[in-house]
Amino acid sequence: MFATLSDRLADTFKQLRGKGRLSEADIDATAREIRIALLEADVALPVVKEFVAAVKERARGAEVTGALNPAQQVVKIVNEELVTILGGETRRIRFAKNPPTVIMLAGLQGAGKTTLAAKLALWLKGQGKSPMLVAADLQRPNAVKQLQVNGERAGVTVFAPEPGNGVGDPVAVARTAIDEARRTLHDVVIVDTAGRLGVDAEMMQQAADIRDAVQPDEVLFVVDAMIGQDAVSTAQAFLDGVGFDGVVLTKLDGDARGGAALSIRSVTGRPVMFASSGEKLTDFDLFHPDRMASRILDMGDMLSLIEQAEKSFDVAQAEKAAAKLTGQGGDFTLEDFLEQMQAVRKMGSLSKILGMLPGAGQMREQLENFDEREIDRIQAIILSMTPAERANPKMIDGSRRARISRGSGTKVSDVNTLVDRFFEAKKMMQTMARGGGIPGMPGMPG
Ligand code: GDP
Numbered sequence: 474m475f476a477t478l479s480d481r482l483a484d485t486f487k488q489l490r491g492k493g494r495l496s497e498a499d500i501d502a503t504a505r506e507i508r509i510a511l512l513e514a515d516v517a518l519p520v521v522k523e524f525v526a527a528v529k530e531r532a533r534g535a536e537v538t539g540a541l542n543p544a545q546q547v548v549k550i551v552n553e554e555l556v557t558i559l560g561g562e563t564r565r566i567r568f569a570k571n572p573p574t575v576i577m578l579a580g581l582q583g584a585g586k587t588t589l590a591a592k593l594a595l596w597l598k599g600q601g602k603s604p605m606l607v608a609a610d611l612q613r614p615n616a617v618k619q620l621q622v623n624g625e626r627a628g629v630t631v632f633a634p635e636p637g638n639g640v641g642d643p644v645a646v647a648r649t650a651i652d653e654a655r656r657t658l659h660d661v662v663i664v665d666t667a668g669r670l671g672v673d674a675e676m677m678q679q680a681a682d683i684r685d686a687v688q689p690d691e692v693l694f695v696v697d698a699m700i701g702q703d704a705v706s707t708a709q710a711f712l713d714g715v716g717f718d719g720v721v722l723t724k725l726d727g728d729a730r731g732g733a734a735l736s737i738r739s740v741t742g743r744p745v746m747f748a749s750s751g752e753k754l755t756d757f758d759l760f761h762p763d764r765m766a767s768r769i770l771d772m773g774d775m776l777s778l779i780e781q782a783e784k785s786f787d788v789a790q791a792e793k794a795a796a797k798l799t800g801q802g803g804d805f806t807l808e809d810f811l812e813q814m815q816a817v818r819k820m821g822s823l824s825k826i827l828g829m830l831p832g833a834g835q836m837r838e839q840l841e842n843f844d845e846r847e848i849d850r851i852q853a854i855i856l857s858m859t860p861a862e863r864a865n866p867k868m869i870d871g872s873r874r875a876r877i878s879r880g881s882g883t884k885v886s887d888v889n890t891l892v893d894r895f896f897e898a899k900k901m902m903q904t905m906a907r908g909g910g911i912p913g914m915p916g917m918p919g
Contacts, residue, residue, distance in 0.1 A: 515732025559762035580695035585723035591623030677714030704733035
């Protein structure tokens with residue numbers, strides 16, 4: 474996502490590097506570049522115009538302060554403007570005072586609604602809620618079944634009409650479901666409604682009828698981010714036909730150029746509330762405009778990373794390793810390296826994690842080609858070492874390398890690479906621990 478936009482903006486900022494102050498011509502040129510970058514990312518024209526005008530105006534008026542050079546100031550301004558068009562604050566679900574809170578999902582077929590319903594339910598469960606899914610999509614063959622399967626995966630109750638009774642009345646199903654939720658003490662009800670392949674009056678009417686019947690606390694419009702500008706026009710149609718309180722962007726893991734994410738809030742006046750980014754039920758989170766902006770600007774999304782790390786990391790173990798790396802609490806060994814790698818793997822796909830780190834933009838291509846099996850290989854190599862070798866990799870000489878490669882079914886050159894990389898990583902971590910920053914990486918702007 475956003476790859477081209479990120480690269481384009483990075484190029485734009487590069488032109489400003491080393492300038493002592495910005496001339497009117499610099500500002501004009503920058504504004505032009507940003508405009509092209511946004512248009513190429515499929516951002517809606519009125520949004521682009523507004524954005525560029527704001528950046529231009531602020532860049533002109535920017536105070537020359539000691540802290541930031543002009544290039545950094547522009548980055549800062551663009552970052553702040555991106556946060557603004559993405560919606561500013563993270564918008565959270567408003568839970569009803571009297572449960573159940575009713576959340577209704579609307580959107581086109583294929584937008585990812587059914588998947589999203591289960592993701593949202595699982596996420597709510599993680600927040601201590603007791604959600605119930607309601608299959609009110611009786612249009613699409615299989616939709617009920619699919620929701621049941623997803624609900625089971627998420628470990629949540631699914632309320633569905635009896636099988637074989639496919640043409641039932643979705644309004645009645647939704648209404649009955651709310652009563653059932655109240656009776657069975659489910660505090661959130663998520664109603665999945667039918668979508669069509671295109672915007673269609675009958676679908677809108679049905680969604681509006683369900684809305685009137687269940688009086689949802691939140692109507693969420695679910696939209697595939699990959700459809701770019703079409704997402705905006707579809708959103709507009711749903712806003713007119715059904716109305717909604719917030720947007721869920723799905724398929725952010727795809728190669729969407731970003732147009733939908735950047736335009737939808739400004740065009741509809743409704744915030745993006747959640748982002749869905751993969752086939753797994755856990756590939757889902759609140760949408761954080763500030764983090765998304767820094768991801769676009771390729772400053773990395775450290776916050777997301779930290780949050781994710783906290784969820785799956787063994788803090789004590791990580792602290793122990795960190796202490797060792799900085800030279801306290803013993804020496805960092807290959808054993809620790811292995812433990813770290815296994816911990817990292819628990820956090821999710823490595824390329825995804827690396828993608829959130831600052832400067833990852835330049836490594837994007839390598840990341841996309843990154844082979845997760847590489848970790849298996851590394852693991853096999855380390856496991857083929859004796860405890861003494863793991864504790865003191867310096868002792869791994871030629872004949873030991875040959876033995877390890879045989880034991881792990883890898884090439885001697887793989888073992889060499891691993892040992893070299895280990896020493897390099899160790900050196901780098903120690904430099905960072907001394908406050909030297911990541912070698913070879915530019916400092917964070919702003
Ligand atoms: P619905 O018709 O709106 O209910 O859409 P579905 O939930 O059936 O999703 C349509 C397709 O998109 C399915 O193949 C899903 O697995 C896939 N899908 C849903 N969400 C995501 C996502 O965030 N990322 C990716 N890559 N695929 C998704």
